[in-house]
Amino acid sequence: MATLFEGYTLFRVESNQTFPFLGIEQGTDVDHVVVTNNSSRSVTVYKVSDQKPTGSWTVKQGQKISSSAVFNSRTQEYVVVTDNRVFRIWKEEEINMEKAFKATVSSDVYGVLSAADSEPVVLFSSGAVRFLDSLLSSPQQPIEVVLADQESMRWCTLVNAGEQPTVLFSTEQSGLNNKKVSHLLDMCVFQRGEHFLYVQSLNPNTLVKHRFENESDLSPIVFSATSRGNNIHLLYLYLNGCVYESVLPMRASNTGAEGVQALPRSMCLRLPMGDEVLLSAATAVVLDEAHIAVAGFPHPSAGPCKDYLCIWNTNFQTLQACKEMSGGISNQIWCFSGKLFIPHGKMLSVVPFQCQTSTLAAVMGKLKHKSQNEPDSHSVFSNWAEDTQESRLKSRNARVSSVLTVNQVVKLIKSAAVEDVEAEVGKFINHTPQLELQLAAGRVALELVSRSQIDATFYPKSVFQQLLESPYLCYSACPDLLLLAMVKKDFRLCQIAFRKFPDIPEAVTCACLKTVLSASDDEMQSVELDCESVIFLEAMVAPESNLEEDSKLANNDVYMKCPVGDHKAVLLNGILQIAYTDQSLMAHLKDLTVAQVLVFLEYLRYLYLKLSKDPQTHSRASRIPSLSQIIEWVCLVLDAHFTALALAPGAKELVSDLHRYTRYQVKLCAQLGKLEGSLHYLQKSKLSGNVGTYSIEVIELY
Known part of the structure; x- marks a missing residue:
């Protein structure tokens, strides 16, 4: 799973200035970035958490x-190139860039990495x-020419793995007189021609040249x-939405720039294009081995709007x-220390994100515990990437010619x-191999839903259930x-x-919650549901308790009748376990009526009283909400409807009871905290060594 948190504006540009930036680089630490803006001819260091500049340097008109x-972490200096050949190097405390160290080299510089x-x-x-x-030890040293005639730079980066830095740069070669790109990040140029990737290892010094495959003349x-x-x-990304991955060894043989090798690739993602045939601009950046951030492509359910920043899981x-x-997305994006930096409109926004470990259980929901009687067909949940030769052969043999x-x-669906x-x-x-079905499931589901919405008599219920039971579909697909x-x-x-x-x-x-609460119990009783959680709750009895407050709860409330039917309770249990963020959920909870x-x-x-009697309930029945989930939902609903509940007749006793249960939970947590401290004290005392031949020690637990 991945999450985009609430973003904030690092700065806004003046009305007469334009994007794009030349680049954003990591600064002195994870909370500082170096922003280079050619429109204002400036280099500015920002403290991200404060959203304020800590230093700025400008070149002359x-x-x-x-x-x-860039920031040189070894010398604690900033380095920039002006007028293609002039290096300027200065420290943070220097005010005027004109007084910084200067050195002019003998050939045009594309970038400093x-x-x-x-x-x-x-x-x-x-x-x-x-x-x-x-280079600076002899600035006027001769610089060799590696690129061929009419071959120009498009992109470059430095990949550092231990003591083995490697420079990667892409080029375009055409018979046309293409204008050379003068800065680092002008990447979204749509021109036909041959495209190459150079891999320059610096330790040892080797150079390998690869040729990109064209994608439909793109x-x-x-x-x-x-x-x-x-x-x-x-x-790398094409404007038709295809994202490919190429895996290159860090240590490559020295074939020379003349030996052009084919660049092996595999498609890892096809982004939705909506009604677009091609896009004019787009951008993407890798977040980790399973997630990429993409901007400029249509959201799957937002129509033609392209002003979205999205995180996609490439494995699933x-x-x-x-x-x-807002304001239109530029073709630039950067990622540093769990934050995305994205220009849009007249501002540069910072959007924090978080990516969790990519397992199938995390992406598709909670991992189902397999019983001894279950077949091994569910082993796909263990490792999505486990695509051995044996499994491929089984998938191929399982196919029939009529599929x-x-x-x-x-x-056919249409x-x-x-x-x-x-x-x-x-x-x-049933018979399509895993990797093919992984890519096709979302497309098939979209077509089925589209026709079901148009044709009231068309609703392939069994197929929808098959797609959902498979591990290849999620809500966003x-x-x-x-x-x-x-x-x-x-x-x-x-x-x-x-x-x-x-x-x-x-x-x-919240729409699901409202639908479930609005449906009658009789209407739901005819539906076939998995009622495991309700059956488990009904079988529970209240154990004896030594806590005075707990005894009151047991005597007064534990045998109360469930206020809703069994099937409605099952669906409510499922809704209570859906992931959410507090503020977003509370805003939509306000749509519920007072009766609901x-x-x-x-x-x-009712659920709280049942579960509070048996602390081990949740470990024995994973489809039952936990006590903490119940308390959190209670707090959110009360916050969203407090005024209405204060005026609603008959709500006083209910709210009072909920307040009492919450107070009990607070008291219990406080007592457990004291007990934890006492146990730590006991452990520390036990390790203190010899206390003499005779000792009396009193320890107060509460």
Whole structure:
């Protein structure tokens, strides 16, 4: 799972200034960044947490900054190139850049690259590479030409793995007189021609040249590289939405720049294009081995709007988080220390994010504990990437010749009878190999939902259930599926979705809650649901208790009757376990009516009383909400409807009871805290050594 947190504006540009920036680089620590803005001819250091500049340096009128400024962590100095050939180096305390150290080199510089704890590297427009110290020791040294005629730079980066820095840069070669790119991050240039990737290792000194495969006459526009183990992982994006990955060894043989090698690649993600054939601009950056941040592509459920920042999981092809950015998104994005820096409109915003370990259990919901009688077919939950030769052969042998392709399935869905659709799509799901079904499940689900919304007589219930039971679908892959299930009163499908989907938005969670509370118990009793959690609750009895407050609860309330029917209770249990953020959920909880709130709070009270009698309940039945989840929902609902509940007749006793239970939980936590402190004291005393032949020690636990 991944999360985008509330962002904030680092700074706004003046009305007469324009984006893009030349670059943003890491500063002296994780809370400082170096921003290079050519429109204002300035280099500015910002403290991110304070959203304030701590230093700014500007070149004279008539001069231009031609590379992104970097911070040299070894010398604690800033380095920038002006007018393509002039290096300027200064320390933080220096005020005037004109008084900084200057050195003019003999060839145009494309960029200065820096990585943590590594000496900066200089990349020339000719393709030559030098360490900064080596270059400045003899600024006028001759610079060799690596690139061919009419071959120009498009992008570059420095990947540092231990003591083995490697420079990667892409180029374009065409018979046309293409204008050379003068700065580092002007990547979204759509031109036809041959595109190459150079891998320049600096220790040892080797150079390998690769050729990119064209994608429908398109060139790669955005690149992002990381090192993992002994390999470099390069991700690159095309304007048709295809994201490819190439894995390159850190230690490559020295074939020379003349030996052009094919660049092996594999598709790791196909982004939704909506009605667009191509996009004019887009950007992406790798966050970790399983997540990328993308901007400039349409949100799957937001129509043609492209002003979205999204995090996609490349292992599972799922949209994990999204955030609308006002004012239009630029074709630039940077990532440092758990924060995304993205220009949009006339501002530069900082959006913190968090990516959790990418396991199938995390992406598709809670991992189901396999019983001894369950077959091993669920082993896909253990490791998505486990695609051995044996499993591939089994998948291939399991196919039958009559299975349709995904394009044929989509065509069939548009016009065939529901019985034929259920038969063919069911066969497609059962016999398609994992990797193919991983990419196709979302597309098939979208087509099924689309026709179901148009044709009231078309609703392939069994196919929807098959897709949800498979590990290849999440809410963001087909946002309208859950809403369609609620409209059709398909509560079995809703129950599966509550358990499987980890990315249900708070607005949809509250819409589901409202639908469930509004439905009659008689209407739900005819629905086939998994009632494990309700059966378990009904079997519970109240144990004896030594706490006075707990005894009062047991005597007065534990045998109260459930205020809703069994099936409604099952669905409410599922809703209570959906992930959410407090502020977003509370805003949508206000849509509930007072009558619905009262029923919901009464059920929460009943659930709390049942669970508070047996602390081991949640460990024995994972589909039952925990006490902490119940208390959190109680607090959110009360906060959202406090005024209405204060005026509602009959609500006083209910609110009073909930207050009493919450107070008891606070008291219990306080007592447990004291007990923890006493146990720590006992442990410390026991380790203190010899206390004499005779000792009396009194320890007060409460």
